[in-house]
Amino acid sequence: MSLIEKISQQAAHLTPNERRLAETVIESPTTAALGTASDLARIVGVHEATASRLVRKLGFDSYAAFRDALREEFIATRDPATRFEKTIAETPAGTILGSLAQTEAQALSRIEDFITADQIADAAGLMMAAPRIFIYGYGNAEVLALMMTKRFRRFGKDVHHMTPDPRGLAEQALGMQAGDALLTFAFRRPPRAYAALIQTAHEAGAASIVISGNSGALLSPRPDHLLAAPRSGDPDAFQTLTVPMTVCNAIIIAAGQTAKDTSLKKLERLGHLIERFE
Known part of the structure; x- marks a missing residue:
């Protein structure tokens, strides 16, 4: 079962603070995947125990196991907050079509x-x-x-x-x-x-x-x-x-x-x- 499916199954049972954590994980997976439970909790403004509780609700024995699953599923495919502005700023005009094709091919290959x-x-x-x-x-x-x-x-x-x-x-x-x-x-x-x-x-x-x-x-x-x-x-x-x-x-x-x-x-x-x- 994918991490998305696990979050979806538990969404109705999450507390407001756990939901805030889940939203942060989805919107900024790199932050959650490269840090600790304490780091994620501090960014969201909740207690570290809340992060640990969320991880257990999603079926993981530890934050390390959750982090591994996060890296496997999201890092290569998830779009963080830097969207269109960063894309057009960093993509030379002559490579727009090729870069976009490569980006979409990566997403389609894992659908x-x-x-x-x-x-x-x-x-x-x-x-x-x-x-x-x-x-x-x-x-x-x-x-x-x-x-x-x-x-x-x-x-x-x-x-x-x-x-x-x-x-x-x-x-x-x-x-x-x-x-x-x-x-x-x-x-x-x-x-x-x-x-x-x-x-x-x-x-x-x-x-x-x-x-x-x-x-x-x-x-x-x-x-x-x-x-x-x-x-x-x-x-x-x-x-x-x-x-x-x-x-x-x-x-x-x-x-x-x-x-x-x-x-x-x-x-x-x-x-x-x-x-x-x-």
């Missing part, structure tokens, strides 16, 4: 360390089996939401692309029923409507699916299905949508495979309709 084929298949199966699919993306995740909305409509699914307006969200969420599926995204920080959407889906009996970066480990309330993977392969690089878009495309392909004949018939019918309307 299966965080998200399994079974997780992709489960998410695709739920969405294809759902009577209705509700998709919400805010900020830079909106382009992913639009892509997923379009792709699943091409499979003949009843897809609702949810508006960012609070009143509009409430009106659309009112239609959620048992068996439906909610897909949303959470990068760095969850969108303002995240908690309300997940809670509403749970109350309605709809399955909730979240695509996220490392910060997904601390999402609360926890979704039914969390697909979380680091978005950057270089600690000094800003984050792009390459990794989450790859996850989305994997779900789309898996969805087509779950109902191959039906999907192909829908796409064929779509082609005829496009010719008619054009």
